[in-house]
Amino acid sequence: MSATMSAPSSTSSAAPALLDLAWRRIGKWGGLCALAIVLVSLIGMPVGLDRRMIIEGRLSLGYLALVWIPLLFGYLVSKRVVLEGVETPDPGARDVFAGLCTGVLSGLGPVLLILGIDNFNLRKPLVNWGPQLLEQLTFGRGIGFGVAAWFGICAVLGLLGSLMHVLSKDVRRVVSFVAYGLLFISVLEAVISDLSEGFGLESLTDAMYAKRGGLTVKSSVILVVVIGVLSILTKGRVKVVTSRYKELQGEERKRASMLLFSGVAGLCIVLPLFLGKIMNELLANVGLFLLLALGLNIVVGLAGILDLGYVAFFAVGGYTTAVLTSAESPFFAPELHFGFALIIVILMAGLTGLVIGAPVIRMRGDYLAIVTLGFGEIIRLLFMSDWLKPYFGGAQGITNVPPVDLGFAVVTGINPRSVFYMVLVFCTLAIYVSWRLQGSRLGRAWMAIREDEQVAEAMGINTVNAKLMAFVVGAMMAALSGAVLAAKVGSVFPNSFMILVSIIILVVVIVGGMGNIVGVLVGSFVLIGVLGGPRQPGLLQEFQSYKLLIYGALLVFMMLQRPEGLVPSARRSQELHQEEFLQDAWLKGEDHDLEEAEAAEQATAGSGAEGADGEGDPT
């Protein structure tokens, strides 16, 4: 791509230079953009999300789902790869023109769709191919208006996108701050209203948001100004603070970390008091999945065992808790207290981890993934089967799992705040355990196995035992989560433990950053909190029907663009961009020894090549 960009020279005069564009590149990106718009439309996002307002009366989430596409592609088309040592012309009118052309081209997408819907009936194969979509695409003002409007909108958006490269860095920062800020405040309407209610500031949010949702026009103007000013004020400050934190050494750093930690802890404890039921429920769900993800992070991230049947341990935790505490347990109902049950749950999880792990652990790579996938499904089917119905209740599951009576408080699903606090305790425990394990001898052994199992074995590591340990520790964390789920929901059903749960947790771990605790934290907040879990709604409830699509798209995007995850550990990102790193080091001549060794190797390789040439020449 960069080759086609840099090919036209800048020697010709201004007017032809404007037309001297990388047309193939524009064609490609514009075409892709048009396709993306058509795809999103046909998936049904514009119609399905039209109810949710971003700015009252002006912009709905449905239109937003379309308009960000040309903006992004306009940005992408004039983005350049800056090569060291190669002079890159400053972005200018040409790039903006390229963005405009891309925009116009992408306008073909909605326009053709409008004309298509108007003239043909493809409702049978394409559910969303219908008058509703047409109405929306033409803004309810007829075909002609729609066609003209889309060309115009896409052209302007493409232009704006590419304009981002031309603007100075400071302006770009303010603009993106304002855009993200507005979006953020509008999307998080539910949380913000909930929070302000807790603090007794309803009047503020009532003024900010319209009755039927979305920001009012007036408040969005005010917000633009406020966010803009804030972004100018904070410019450079954040970087200074983080770099100062990074420069801290030894004791001081420890103290700063402790301060940070206690701040976060305090927030976790205090904040739920001000939140309403829905938000607390959401936080509790995030916690449940965080617990699962932390366990899977040990198995996949540290030990490198791709376990796709992780949900099995979640199920074991849930069912063990239900059997031990519920009075309705069909076969064996000791009605233990949750605390006692928890000990048995953890033991059971460890045992199941051993039983499932022992045969599986000797396999490698793809085989292991497939076999674990099978085991995950087998466990669910066993719980659902008629054969075990007398023990586990079959498809009806086990109901009436009692709330957790702690003496001073009762943890029950009716009061999500209590559930959140319980999850918080378990998550803290799991984070501490993960953190300690990472730096331990066992953690090192896991990482060695992940890197090179054979050599790890040659170092004297008992790889089978170490991998089993990873399996067992992961299983215990999953079972804890399962136990909390049982107590929270008050019942367990086989269908709560679908294979989808495994996949979603895996996505959380991958998107957050494998082998990285902070990454897993961020991953669960972003994915479970915003998009929602397999059955739990997230902040963007409107996206419920597109959740899996977004999960999939996100996974593909991350794998292609940022395999180290949202919050990469320094280790992962360095390894994944190792070649770039080596190249940089070589180019900058930072590393003299490295350069020398490399040069020596190259010299010998070069002389070898010369030798071959010399032999070839005479003949």
Place this chain on the structure above:
Amino acid sequence: MNTEATSSPTALLEFRDVNTHYGAVHILKDVNLAIFPGELVCLLGGNASGKTTTLKTLLGMVTPTSGEVVLDGEVVNHRSISYRVANGVTMVPENRRLFKRLSVKENLLLGAYLRKDKDGIDSDLEYVYELFPRVKERINQKSGTLSGGEQQMVAIGRALMSRPKVLLMDEPSMGLAPALVQQNFELIQQINDEGMSIFIVEQNANMALSIADRGWVLQTGIVVLNDTAEALLANPEMRAAYLGEA
């Protein structure tokens, strides 16, 4: 073949009539080897001669079908790799094979995985740093970002961290530029001079024999030659087959 004093009680590591099979295929056939303290010995052979199998059998990744593997006077045929590593056998794998995403220090510590004496580990770390000052500069760097020569140093350092009595080296010349091969062999000799017994498995016969005391030549699982390094270098049969001279 059994002319040498293979049953000498002082041998550190020994093969007594070892046979191994992969499935039904007979790999090593009545192989006898002995490594004595302080020696630098090499096992030469072409592809598919059984060199790597010999190493794997010494370390315990392969169990012999008959014969005995003796470590420090004890028959260890059915002992685990961990046991053998703990009792003084370590391998520097072919192509270095460091744990690339882990730091140099973590690599070194993994070499000492079976040891529990923290002070000993620390002093051995210092020893490795002293041996390879260039490694010390990079202890926190990911080992995959090191140059080939530095990686070789870390690989040897990692093996030394287990405080071995015998160092097994699988094809130390593999994948290195000629200049680095030379450097590497000088390094091996240096470690041997400090008293470490070393067993090298190599295809590069010239290089290996130039520093070794004794050598064996393996052909399709049979030891065909067994002599001192000088004698092997002078052996016309040897010169024809492995040293590239007609």
